[in-house]
Amino acid sequence: MDLIVYYASWALLSCGAFLCAVGGLGILRLPDFYSRQHAAGITDTLGSAFVLIGLMLQSGFSLNAAKLVMILIFLILTSPVATHAIAQAARQSGLEPKVVAEEDEA
Amino acid sequence: MSRALSLSTLLFAIWLIWSGHYTPLLLAFGVLSCALVLLVSHRMRIIDPEGHPTHLVRGSLSYGLWLTWALIQSNIDLAKRVLSPSLPIAPRMIRVKASQKTHLGQVIYANSITLTPGTVSVDIEDGMIEVHALTAEAAQELIDGEMDRRVTRLENED
Amino acid sequence: MFIAAMIGVLITMLMALVRALSGPTVFDRILAVNMFGTKTVLFIAVLGFLSGRPEFLDLALVYVLINFIGTIAILKFVRFGKVETA
Numbered sequence: 001m002d003l004i005v006y007y008a009s010w011a012l013l014s015c016g017a018f019l020c021a022v023g024g025l026g027i028l029r030l031p032d033f034y035s036r037q038h039a040a041g042i043t044d045t046l047g048s049a050f051v052l053i054g055l056m057l058q059s060g061f062s063l064n065a066a067k068l069v070m071i072l073i074f075l076i077l078t079s080p081v082a083t084h085a086i087a088q089a090a091r092q093s094g095l096e097p098k099v100v101a102e103e104d105e106a
Numbered sequence: 107m108s109r110a111l112s113l114s115t116l117l118f119a120i121w122l123i124w125s126g127h128y129t130p131l132l133l134a135f136g137v138l139s140c141a142l143v144l145l146v147s148h149r150m151r152i153i154d155p156e157g158h159p160t161h162l163v164r165g166s167l168s169y170g171l172w173l174t175w176a177l178i179q180s181n182i183d184l185a186k187r188v189l190s191p192s193l194p195i196a197p198r199m200i201r202v203k204a205s206q207k208t209h210l211g212q213v214i215y216a217n218s219i220t221l222t223p224g225t226v227s228v229d230i231e232d233g234m235i236e237v238h239a240l241t242a243e244a245a246q247e248l249i250d251g252e253m254d255r256r257v258t259r260l261e262n263e264d
Numbered sequence: 265m266f267i268a269a270m271i272g273v274l275i276t277m278l279m280a281l282v283r284a285l286s287g288p289t290v291f292d293r294i295l296a297v298n299m300f301g302t303k304t305v306l307f308i309a310v311l312g313f314l315s316g317r318p319e320f321l322d323l324a325l326v327y328v329l330i331n332f333i334g335t336i337a338i339l340k341f342v343r344f345g346k347v348e349t350a
Binding site for chain 1 (some may be wrong): 268275276281292299
């Protein structure tokens with residue numbers, strides 16, 4: 001049983017770190033500000049959730065696990081608000097998103 | 107009144123989790139600080155269905171599960187797109203209707219849109235949300251409106 | 265195991281820093297710094313477990329909240345040129 005938990009937390013931690021790295025790659029590769037936000041979204045949601053859940057499995061049923069749950073809840077609550085605030089500020093300052101032309105669509 | 111009671115219970119539970127010290131003096135400090143927060147929130151008049159939405163607790167469980175599944179799917183999709191060398195994205199702006207009646211419901215809907223990778227809510231006014239979608243599929247999924255229906259159902263539960 | 269997770273998070277932080285330094289708009293920089301802050305929280309949490317001192321989680325908790333408030337404050341400053349008024 002301990003071994004299963006150990007391997008599960010190992011898998012979650014590495015998946016989370018990998019997803020974070022993918023999001024970091026996205027923030028470098030994507031062409032304009034509005035699309036970069038989506039890459040930041042990957043690391044903020046599933047990437048950090050996987051890392052934190054992996055750590056929860058490590059710590060077992062304890063105060064530390066409860067604190068990790070609270071960190072996860074705060075992240076999930078605050079990250080969309082911050083992202084939306086940045087997007088709205090960019091929009092109102094007149095930054096136009098790059099969009100595909102209608103005829104380009106397959 | 108029941109709202110204030112549930113808020114103070116919640117506050118004290120969080121205090122207990124974060125403190126980790128359970129001597130009578132520190133517990134008294136905890137009770138005191140919770141009472142202070144309760145007093146301040148009462149004076150700010152934020153102990154209402156919007157500030158402390160106890161009526162959403164039951165519905166948010168099933169909605170949270172559905173949202174988690176949607177999150178995982180769109181995360182995998184977006185990760186594939188970022189990793190593929192040709193970078194197959196087609197960004198666009200769309201406007202979707204938020205059919206929720208209260209501000210709280212609209213906030214939950216807009217936040218769920220932003221939380222899902224592939225869509226970010228940029229602006230919201232008069233029940234219409236302006237969304238930046240990274241792919242045609244993500245935009246179409248939003249226009250189909252399953253998330254909108256689910257948030258409306260969550261809002262109407264009590 | 266913790267080392268692997270930390271390296272992943274560190275690489276992400278590095279990429280966010282590159283974006284923060286290269287811009288091109290101020291919003292790109294704010295977005296990158298916000299992401300850097302989120303990764304810092306993860307880094308502190310993993311570091312606490314690696315060094316066997318879970319007390320670090322308290323710092324991570326505080327950092328989540330400070331990161332959010334800091335982002336909002338910087339945005340307000342960028343949009344209005346000052347922080348104090350509504």
